[in-house]
Amino acid sequence: MTSDPFVFDLAHQTVRDLNAALHALPPGSNETLWRVENPRGLHAIAAGVDADAAIEIGGSVGYYCAGMNKRAAITVRGNAGVGVAENIMSGRVHIKGDTSQAAGATGCGGTLLIDGNASARCGISMKGVDIVVKGSVGHMSAFMAQAGTLTVLGDAGESLGDSIYEARLYVRGAVKSLGADCIEKEMRDEHRAQLFEKLSLAGLAGEVDVSEFRRYGSARTLYHFHIDNLGNY
Amino acid sequence: MTEKPAAPRTLPRHSATFDDYTLSEIRRAAATGIYDIRGGGAKRKVPHFDDLLFLGASISRYPLEGYREACGTNVVLGSRFAKKPIELKIPITIAGMSFGSLSANAKEALGRGASAMGTSTTTGDGGMTNEERGHSSLLVYQVLPSRYGMNPDDLRRADAIEVVVGQGAKPGGGGMLLGQKISERVAGMRTLPVGIDQRSACRHPDWTGPDDLEIKIEELREITDWQKPIYVKVGAARPYYDTALAVKSGADVVVIDGMQGGTAATQDVFIENVGIPTLPAVRQAVKALQDLGLHRKVQLIVSGGIRNGADVAKALALGADAVSIGTAALVAIGDNDPALEAEYQALGSTAGAYDDWQEGRDPAGITTQDPDLMARLDPVLAGRRLANYLAVLTLEAQTIARACGKSHVHNLEPEDLVALTIEAAAMAEVPLAGTNWIPGKNGGF
16 A cells, blocks of 8 residues: 655645755655646756655656756656756656756766657766666767766767766667767677666666667777877867 | 177077077977966966055045954855855955865865865865865855766755856866876766876856756755855856856856966966956956846955955955955965975976976975875965965955955945056056046046
């Protein structure tokens, strides 16, 4: 038996009220189930949550939904604007629709699952988050990506992984072009196992064949400035 | 037979255009194939606060008695929107300098010195360390494009937040920390491999332009429950418009950094040729706040080349609420000390000119991650030196303010100032000394 959720209606209450209530949750609170109605594209919904709560948002959200999330499981039943789950630390953010630019930007941990497509710069400067996109990602995705994984079941736009550090990129579809210092790399057993694990996080275990993916990462030629690499700068 | 006298010859003449430094740079570039990287700010001479003078009291102005009649120095920052504005006892703050570019001992010294004087320090492009938080009673946490070490816990334990759009040494440029300084601890805080060259992004990853910035600031306020003052820092390039846009975006405080402001490391050509000096930047930023009716309501912090209490007083007289120091603070704790001359010479430099901070070999133990070099800096002693220096800056600013009849340093005003040069008069919009002429403003003498 599950308890009734706490319902927040943003047609009548404010984002400030919602976030204040979420931030005030004491450790071990039983108020673990939240539902947010009428989000109407408002910004910073459920930003800065640090609680073991499940938050379901019943529509599309604006910028920075679930920003810097810790521990919470946040589901958006719609599309998300710029910077959804930016700098996510832990927990899980699930977008049922599409996302705008910079989804999961600088994310340090946790999981971001996007059922639709993600626009440009998905996973930019990511620092440990695992991002799974069921659709395609736009240009400059994983730009300067430092750590974590970006898994794309569809296609990737131009300049994937430009100036990438140690993040791992798995793409099933076509890659329009690779950015500076990003190369295709051998898909070994350890990578197939990692990919399977990430797909499992997204509830896709067994539904997608890991052998259909290609792996991309850093050639590490830009790790130290060298005049012979001038053409890449 | 008498020898024919030699015909008179002119002395060897060096070119003003191709001076010794320029020739050495051409040779260096030809030998290495790479631009010169260094720390610090612009070294070229630019119009600055030295080109202004205070008029002081006279028959029509009534001075205050030194050491007896009070002259306030406190400043409140963040009163526009933040639930918890911060109050500094002196109008001089410590600018953002990262752990990584600076040693842990240097950061601790800055915290100790600033806290002793009741003012704030600022993190930098590398996140917040526990030592820094522990030794800084007031700590400003920077949100930079790289977002190294960024996390909501540190946002909440900061006393204020500074969104860094740019800095005066390199408006439009990102950060740079060469591999020599990426120790295990620094690498861990930045989620990067040890020993690689680290280039921080020049653009923020999740916003573009003032409309986005407004929403970004809203998010930061939501995460911190609207408690923290939020600063926006820009390098001086278009300060009138940047100040107006920062205000439009919801900033509590605007920080303007002139081209004399230092950096940990970037290209020399960038430092010397991009951005404008601090002097005109102050006046333009103040004008923007005045035009918006928000002067003193949105506070203005000015940095870039602040060296003494006269500079502090002049910046405040032009309309700033506070100043910020970086290079001067490092010198106060021991940077470029002549006592280390032999070691600077061994590095191919000399005390007072050492600026290869990116190499991590600083004999003063400040711009390094080398444990042996870092151990040379006693953070307690260095903190005391910084506190002394801040005290002198404050006393000097008070001395000038009292001489102008002001019971608070914020009561200094442009009418207290004149300029020594036409350039400074035009930039600061104060009259050329001995005249009532402000270039571009009126035609009289």
